[in-house]
Amino acid sequence: MMERPFFAIAKRKRMRPIVYESADASVWIKVSSHPEHGMATIWDADILIYCISKIVAARDAGDNDFGPSIHVSPYELLKSIARETGGKNYQELMAAIKRLKTTTIETNIRGGKNRIAIFNWLAEVEGEGQTIENPEQLKTLELRLSNWLFKGIMSGKGVLTLDREWFLLKGGLERVLYRIARKHAGEQPHGWTCRFDVLYQKTGSEEPARNFAVRLRRLVKKNSLPRYSMRLTKTQDGSEAVHFVGRAFLSPSEQATARGVSLGDQISQARDEARTFWIDSGRNPRGFDATWSRWLGDGRDPSEFTRAHKDAAAPSL
Secondary structure (H helix, E strand, O other): OOOOOOOOOOOOOOOOOOOEHHHHHHHEEEEEEEEOEOOOOOOHHHHHHHHHHHHHHHOOOOOOOOOOOEEOHHHHHHHHHOOOOOHHHHHHHHHHHHHHHEEEEEEEEOOOOOEEEEEEEEEEEEEEEOOOHHHHHOOOOEEEEEEHHHHHHOOOOOOOOOOOHHHOOOOHHHHHHHHHHHHOOOOOOOOOOOOHHHHHHHHOOOOOOHHHHHHHHHHHHHHHOOOOOEEEEEEEOOOOEEEEEEEEHOOOHHHHHHHOOOOOOOOOHHHHHHHEEEEHOOHHHHHHHHHHHHHHHHHOHHHHHHHHHHHOOOOOO
């Protein structure tokens, strides 16, 4: 799931199928949307990430009493994927669940050339409540993952942890680039390089390749992915490419250059650490920016933010 184009990367309703084939033609994917609900998006994938994390935790704990079904309240699910909990958010949550239930995936991944799978991300959805049209009143949801996805989790292959800041990435292209980097650059000290045209195929983008390249250059210049640094480069044949490498493997001067700040400026690092603390402590992720700005506006030391807020009660999401 990390490196293949399984999801729409724009929030507008996508009806055009995603059709992907690897360079060596050994792997192919077709993702088809539903006429009413459209195609599952990269933001809808947060729900799957939550379900997968629960199953992996049970598996690793040696719990024998678990399966592909996850029971959760809509409120708890929204909190866990760093969303607000207003009425509109419940409606958006149910719309996302419907897209995951109705998007159809066809692929030969894990089956080889002579074996295919056809499935939906969610095999079944049940709720305890009076009507599905008012998801806020639902007491619980039962989300049953597809057999294909559950088998992949239980095999122990291809399940990678995501940084907490994943849930705060707003752009679809940012999200898919992070997933690709997480899969390929991983913990390689020298990182990984990928041509623009290959990234275009891996993202499943609907926009023209020229427009995709413009957006990609902007994101590389911004260089704000969690964990990974990006820079423009070229391959031996002169093709434009992006080099991804873990920030932990950069020297202090390289880190400063990558973030566009001087060596003496620690604000960016302090902000990253503060935001990680903010999320871990159960606070509303979307309230961090305003609190951080007030802290700096008052002339207070950025490095003292975490210590000062450790003993404060965390507001509910």
